[in-house]
Amino acid sequence: MKITVLSPSSQSLQEISAILEHGEISRLATLHQGGVSQLRTLVEQEQPDVIIMQGICHDASEFAPVEAITNHYPKIMIIMLSQEQTSGFLIGAMRAGVREVLPLPLLKGALETALARAESKLGLRASPLSARIIAFIPCKGGSGATFLSTNLGYQLAATGKKVLLIDLNLQYGEAVLTVHDRKASSDIAEVARNLSRLDASFLSASTVQITANYEILAAPEDPAQSMQIEPKHLDAILNLAINQYDFIILDVSKNMDDLSIRALDHADSIFLVAQTLMPHVRNANRMMTLFRSLGYSEDKIELLVNRYGKNSEISLSELQTVLHINKMRTIPNGYKEVAKAINQGMPLAMVFNTSLVLKAINELAESLLPKIEHAHTGLFSRLLKS
Ligand SMILES: Nc1ncnc2c1ncn2[C@@H]1O[C@H](COP(=O)(O)OP(=O)(O)OP(=O)(O)O)[C@@H](O)[C@H]1O
Ligand SMILES: [Mg+2]
Numbered sequence: 447m448k449i450t451v452l453s454p455s456s457q458s459l460q461e462i463s464a465i466l467e468h469g470e471i472s473r474l475a476t477l478h479q480g481g482v483s484q485l486r487t488l489v490e491q492e493q494p495d496v497i498i499m500q501g502i503c504h505d506a507s508e509f510a511p512v513e514a515i516t517n518h519y520p521k522i523m524i525i526m527l528s529q530e531q532t533s534g535f536l537i538g539a540m541r542a543g544v545r546e547v548l549p550l551p552l553l554k555g556a557l558e559t560a561l562a563r564a565e566s567k568l569g570l571r572a573s574p575l576s577a578r579i580i581a582f583i584p585c586k587g588g589s590g591a592t593f594l595s596t597n598l599g600y601q602l603a604a605t606g607k608k609v610l611l612i613d614l615n616l617q618y619g620e621a622v623l624t625v626h627d628r629k630a631s632s633d634i635a636e637v638a639r640n641l642s643r644l645d646a647s648f649l650s651a652s653t654v655q656i657t658a659n660y661e662i663l664a665a666p667e668d669p670a671q672s673m674q675i676e677p678k679h680l681d682a683i684l685n686l687a688i689n690q691y692d693f694i695i696l697d698v699s700k701n702m703d704d705l706s707i708r709a710l711d712h713a714d715s716i717f718l719v720a721q722t723l724m725p726h727v728r729n730a731n732r733m734m735t736l737f738r739s740l741g742y743s744e745d746k747i748e749l750l751v752n753r754y755g756k757n758s759e760i761s762l763s764e765l766q767t768v769l770h771i772n773k774m775r776t777i778p779n780g781y782k783e784v785a786k787a788i789n790q791g792m793p794l795a796m797v798f799n800t801s802l803v804l805k806a807i808n809e810l811a812e813s814l815l816p817k818i819e820h821a822h823t824g825l826f827s828r829l830l831k832s
Contacts, residue, residue: 450498451498482503497525525545535547559605577691577693578714586700586725587700590719590750597794598807601795601811604657607659609660649683700729
């Protein structure tokens with residue numbers, strides 16, 4: 447795969463080149479110091495498969511030359527590294543045909559993952575994507591499953607992974623509005639009604655694009671439509687989506703109906719979200735019994751103790767004793783910042799990026815990512831978040 451890097455900064459060019467060279471797969475790239483006006487000459491001379499652009503296009507009005515290139519050379523994949531992550535900028539980038547916009551500072555592994563995806567799209571990588579399916583289910587209403595799942599999706603996508611979240615709270619689902627400020631124009635009921643048309647582009651067009659690589663398939667706006675969605679529809683969506691995304695997150699309803707159980711069957715990991723209150727513990731116990739009767743392995747299930755504080759009345763060891771659960775992690779209480787993010791319809795990271803709640807969500811995201819053996823040091827420290 448021929449990679450070209452374009453940036454006005456020679457230091458950034460060296461840093462990106464070092465990341466490419468020292469990644470899991472060592473990649474060599476040609477480096478060009480310059481701006482967007484050099485793009486056409488560069489493409490004509492080099493004919494690259496992938497162009498990585500950094501420090502170019504600071505707002506949506508500067509995308510015209512990029513769009514001219516993607517229109518003329520539709521096979522070239524453009525990956526943009528940018529501090530700008532507003533929805534206006536991301537939409538502008540997507541309209542101009544930019545494949546991926548990775549946030550700066552770059553997170554570990556983000557660029558490598560984006561390049562692996564480009565290779566796969568270009569047919570240069572043998573194995574297609576095979577998504578990891580993660581289900582979130584609350585023990586009681588208001589446990590925090592939707593808040594945690596939607597924000598986990600955002601954080602995973604920020605590492606360069608391609609993420610689809612499916613809102614399976616078919617009556618009054620809230621997933622989109624938890625991290626986004628506009629309503630969905632299509633939803634899972636629309637997909638179920640048009641199953642014969644279902645392909646990767648129809649599925650993607652039916653989602654709400656939260657960021658360049660984070661999509662949410664919304665629940666229907668009209669709760670009456672929820673009746674039309676059957677487990678076989680979920681099977682069809684997942685069968686297709688599994689080769690299109692790195693992660694599929696299912697925000698599952700606490701009503702243990704056929705659809706919820708089918709979602710949990712498909713999941714590789716189930717996060718059971720509870721708070722340290724007796725009604726939550728009682729329901730968690732009932733759900734654990736059900737999971738065991740469904741034959742789920744203990745390793746598939748992890749208890750997320752949300753809004754946990756040292757002064758909680760029920761301790762973690764008491765929870766462990768009652769529920770006999772192997773895996774457990776805590777998310778702290780952060781009422782103010784969480785409420786502010788949800789009320790603004792924004793991911794927590796965009797509202798309060800030093801929050802301890804966010805730190806815990808990031809640790810959860812990290813536990814789900816494939817381990818990257820090498821460590822980035824020295825030169826990369828400015829680009830990479832530690
Ligand atoms: N870690 C946290 N700290 C403080 N508040 C939180 C935290 N997590 C969630 N919340 C609050 O809990 C509320 C309910 O969360 P959420 O809607 O995610 O619950 P849920 O489990 O999806 O409930 P439902 O059964 O309605 O789907 C949110 O509005 C948010 O204000
Ligand atoms: Mg919910």
